[in-house]
Structures are given as structure tokens and as C-alpha cells.
């Protein structure tokens with residue numbers, strides 16, 4: 001049998017090669033900690049990685065009660081001895097990182113109190129993590145599991161930060177039910193991946209939007225490191241699906257975005273309280289308008305019972321089609337900005353390139369216009385966890401908050417950091433002219449600081465049927481970034497390749 005035949009790619013999805021967090025949220029494992037490590041001894045670090053028992057995306061009976069996941073920054077791959085030309089095969093955002101370019105940080109809204117220069121980790125070069133170890137366990141199991149899983153790691157790594165998490169029972173620190181809307185991944189690979197416009201909003205998303213090595217929503221394969229097979233003599237890696245003569249370092253891997261978002265829970269509720277002169281009903285209504293859902297998770301636009309491809313949660317059976325003006329759900333609400341639930345744009349000049357330009361992030365033409373691009377190219381798989389002590393609404397309004405900070409360790413997965421996380425964060429949430437409101441940004445997470453040209457971003461509009469919109473201005477910053485980094489979450493085969501070191 002020739003080498004090409006031996007390396008024939010499989011169309012089926014090999015769950016054993018995928019880290020479990022891509023497929024499962026591990027919600028029953030309510031305990032979790034994210035360890036940010038730096039490599040001190042590459043050989044010892046690789047030896048530890050070779051023995052790490054990573055939980056795969058295989059269905060197990062009974063399901064596991066603990067899980068271990070591992071991801072690397074580009075600095076981390078370099079510190080572990082991965083060759084420079086392999087690293088260069090990754091996307092430039094991943095290579096450059098989240099914090100090292102000031103213009104880039106500005107686009108993400110990381111200025112003022114969220115400036116990377118002030119981050120607790122991930123800002124200064126020596127504070128950039130190399131490796132993130134994610135440990136999950138069912139209640140009570142984390143400590144023992146953590147000790148077992150991390151045994152011997154100290155020989156290869158030093159810990160930069162240990163990000164603890166809290167179980168807030170599905171509610172984020174401001175008090176809203178979270179984790180309701182997620183894209184449905186087409187694991188069966190039934191969705192035809194091709195460059196063709198779609199008339200309806202769909203929640204079903206091509207595998208290649210989240211995992212490298214599969215066709216994405218454009219019908220193409222995202223760039224990733226593809227190696228000559230001589231560099232993989234033991235055939236640890238799978239062949240690339242679209243180029244079977246290459247060994248695919250990216251296959252079944254994903255990019256993971258981590259941001260530590262500290263929430264000023266008291267600042268949020270006190271600001272809102274002041275706007276409504278302390279009226280509890282109006283207070284709740286204004287906060288809910290900012291989110292776009294009620295505190296217990298109902299969409300403000302209402303359940304419209306639309307049949308949405310790939311969606312079976314009735315709390316997600318809606319689009320904004322019949323609420324163009326934002327009378328039921330303000331256009332600037334957090335969930336409407338982060339997922340406008342629209343179909344593809346009306347036809348523009350013919351051809352793939354112009355179409356891609358209209359839908360891809362960071363394109364000058366796109367930034368100059370209104371940024372309501374097709375949702376299906378900008379979906380995020382959210383896997384974050386809350387941290388810190390919960391604060392009751394009464395205590396928040398009264399300004400009685402614990403010293404210890406609270407917030408969200410925001411995590412999202414995607415195959416294209418620029419088109420998914422960065423586009424949503426910069427174009428839709430920080431939005432320059434999101435649906436025509438120049439002085440607004442996301443009411444929850446925007447930094448609300450004036451832009452470079454002096455334009456304010458601290459307003460929020462709630463359109464009303466007759467007359468001008470009701471407006472709230474002077475929104476302070478409720479969410480501050482304390483750290484962040486871009487990671488590569490490899491498939492298990494690629495992880496073995498990294499652990500083995502290049503021949």
C-alpha cells in the first residue's frame with residue numbers, strides 16, 4: 001500500500017481526536033479552574049503533556065465526572081519547540097496574540113481601564129501564558145482531580161495564574177440567565193457547505209466554523225499548518241481532507257479565546273436605579289432592554305415560534321424579522337448586537353470576493369458602512385464560566401459588595417478568530433455605526449469611552465412607536481478586561497505530535 005493510500009482521509013468525524021469542550025459544555029461539572037502556565041523546561045513540559053489524560057469528545061457511558069483540556073498560545077508552541085514554519089501556518093491574529101499590538105487592542109475596545117498594560121495577566125510579554133490547562137469536575141471532585149492531573153507538571157511549568165470559577169447556577173453576575181443560545185454544530189456533516197446565499201436565519205453551522213480541517217460556511221477550508229509527511233514519520237497526524245498528501249496539524253483543533261471580564265455589578269444596578277428613580281419595575285425593564293432578554297431568559301422580542309434550522313429550544317425560536325424598528329427588543333441590546341439572527345445580505349455586485357468582503361471582518365469598506373453582516377459567518381461557541389462571589393440585587397443596589405471581584409471568564413471557540421470573535425467584539429459590540437446609532441456601543445460590555453475622533457459611545461436607545469426613541473446616556477463602564485489571550489486547542493493527535501517534539 002502506498003503512502004497516499006495509507007493516509008486517505010476519513011469523512012467521518014473522529015470524536016476521539018477532538019477535545020471534549022468543543023462538543024460538550026461540561027455543565028454537570030460545576031467545578032472548574034483554568035491554570036495559566038509558562039514553560040520552564042521544554043523537555044519536562046513535553047513529557048508531562050505526553051502523559052496528560054485529555055478528555056475527548058467521544059460519548060462515554062457512564063459519562064466522565066472529570067475532564068482535562070489543554071490549549072496553547074503561539075508563544076507556548078514556540079516554547080515547546082514547535083518549528084517556526086509550523087506556527088506561521090496559523091492565522092496572524094493567533095500568532096500576534098490578543099494584546100501585543102496597540103491598534104489591534106484599540107479595535108477590540110481594550111483601552112482605558114481595560115488597556116493590556118494594566119492586565120493582571122496576558123499583557124506584558126512575561127505575563128503571556130504559554131499553556132492553559134482546563135480542569136473540570138462534578139461537585140466536590142476538583143481538588144483531588146486537580147492534584148492527580150497536575151502531578152509532575154511543576155518540573156516543566158511555572159504557574160502564572162490560576163483562574164478559579166464559581167457555580168452561579170446558570171446565571172451570570174448581573175443576574176441574567178446565560179448560556180441559552182448556542183449554534184448547533186453540524187456533526188453529521190449534512191449541511192452542504194458551499195458558497196451560496198441563504199434566505200433564512202439558521203442555527204445550524206458547518207463543522208468547519210469551529211474545527212480546523214473541515215469546510216466552513218464559505219465552503220472552503222480555513223488555513224492552518226499542513227506539513228510534509230516526512231515531518232511526521234510515525235503518521236501521528238491525519239492527512240488533510242483537501243490535500244491528502246499533507247499531514248494536517250490543525251485538524252480537529254480550534255482556536256480558543258479567553259478574556260477575564262470583571263463585572264461591576266453594583267455599578268450596573270446603581271446606574272440603572274438612578275435612571276428610574278429607584279422604581280423596581282422600571283429598573284428591571286431597563287436592564288432587560290440592555291440585554292434583550294428578561295432576567296429569566298425570555299427573549300424580549302417574544303417567542304415567535306419560527307421554525308429555525310438546528311434549533312429546538314423554544315427560548316431561541318425567534319428572529320428580529322418582525323421587529324425592524326426595535327420596538328420590542330432594542331437594536332442595541334446585547335443579544336441583538338451579538339447575534340442579529342439575520343439571513344444573508346441582499347445581493348450586491350456579483351462574485352465571491354465582493355460577497356466575502358461584505359461579510360468578513362476588518363474590511364475598510366465594511367467598516368465604513370453599517371455593519372449588519374450575515375450572522376452565519378460570525379457565530380461563537382461560548383464556553384465561559386463565572387467567577388467570584390455572587391451579589392444579590394438588593395446588595396448591588398445598596399452598594400454592598402464583597403471586596404473580591406466577580407465576573408466572567410469569557411471563552412469562545414471558533415476556526416477563525418478575526419471573522420468570529422474579533423468581528424463580533426469590534427464591529428457588532430463596540431460598533432462604529434451599528435444600525436445607524438453613532439454614539440452607542442454595547443450597553444453591557446462596551447467601554448463607553450469616546451472614540452479617537454471624540455464621538456461618544458455611552459448612549460443606549462429604546463425606540464418607541466410614536467415619537468423619538470427613549471435614550472439613556474452617560475453609561476459608565478460596567479465590564480473591565482483584566483486579562484486575555486488567544487489559544488489553539490489542538491486535536492489529540494496534534495497534541496501527541498507537540499508532546500513528541502519534531503524529529
Ligand code: HEM
Pocket residue numbers: 172173174176177178179180181182261262263291293334335336338339380407408410421424425429444445479
Ligand atoms: C461580562 C460580559 C458579558 C455578559 C454579562 C454577557 C451576558 C450575556 C447574556 C445574559 C446573554 C443572554 C443569554 C444567552 O442568549 O445565551 C448573552 C448572550 C450572548 N453573548 Fe454575552 N455577555 C458578556 C460578554 C460577551 C462577549 C464578550 C461576547 C462576544 C464577543 C458575547 C457574545 C454573546 C453572544 C453571541 C450571545 C448569544 C446571542 C444570541 O445568540 O442570541 N457576550 N450574553
